[in-house]
Amino acid sequence: MAQFGTYNPKSIIAGAYYSGAQIVLWSDTARTIPIDLSGCTITMALKKTWQQPVVFEFSTIPGKDGQIVLTDAVNGVFNIIGTNMNIEPYTYVLDISFLFYSGENKKYIRGTWVIVPTAQG
Numbered sequence: 001m002a003q004f005g006t007y008n009p010k011s012i013i014a015g016a017y018y019s020g021a022q023i024v025l026w027s028d029t030a031r032t033i034p035i036d037l038s039g040c041t042i043t044m045a046l047k048k049t050w051q052q053p054v055v056f057e058f059s060t061i062p063g064k065d066g067q068i069v070l071t072d073a074v075n076g077v078f079n080i081i082g083t084n085m086n087i088e089p090y091t092y093v094l095d096i097s098f099l100f101y102s103g104e105n106k107k108y109i110r111g112t113w114v115i116v117p118t119a120q121g
Contacts, residue, residue, distance in 0.1 A: 007096065011114040014089045020082035022071070025098070025108060034076030039101030042068045042078055046092040046113060056087050089117040 005025075012018055025035045044058040044066075058066035058080050067081040096109035 005109045006111050007094070007109050008111040009113045011116055012085055013118055014115050015084060015086050015118060018066075018082055018085050021080045023078055023080070023096075023109070025076040025078075034074075035098075037070055037073040037076055037078060037098065040070065040073065041099040042070070042096065043099075044068065044080060044094055044096045046087070046094045048090055048092060050093055055090075055092065056085070058083075085115060087115055089115050091115075 007021070007023065009018065009021065024031075025037065027033045027035050040060075042060045043064075045054045046056040047054055056066070057064045058068050060068045060070060060078075066083045069079045069081060071077050071079050092113045092115065094111050094113055095107045097105060097107045099105045
């Protein structure tokens with residue numbers, strides 16, 4: 001069974017470019033057994049609180065705010081592709097969910113992401 005993980009991207013200025021990240025999903029704490037993500041739909045949702053609607057969404061599904069690409073699905077590797085973070089400054093909560101080919105939906109990763117106001121000059 002996969003271990004619950006945390007992903008807290010570095011703070012970024014609203015509207016600035018987020019350079020992306022590569023993540024590996026492991027099934028064990030020793031990080032020796034990756035989870036096969038073949039056929040998986042991955043979504044990273046940012047919200048103001050867990051109960052509020054999604055403000056910004058990265059996904060393997062085309063047409064979302066940002067993109068996620070499975071780069072080595074069998075070995076649990078995916079990339080969150082860089083994009084401009086054109087959202088309101090706030091400390092957002094995020095989760096990364098995995099909809100497997102079998103229909104099983106899991107949220108293995110959670111975190112926070114601070115989007116700060118543009119510097120006034």
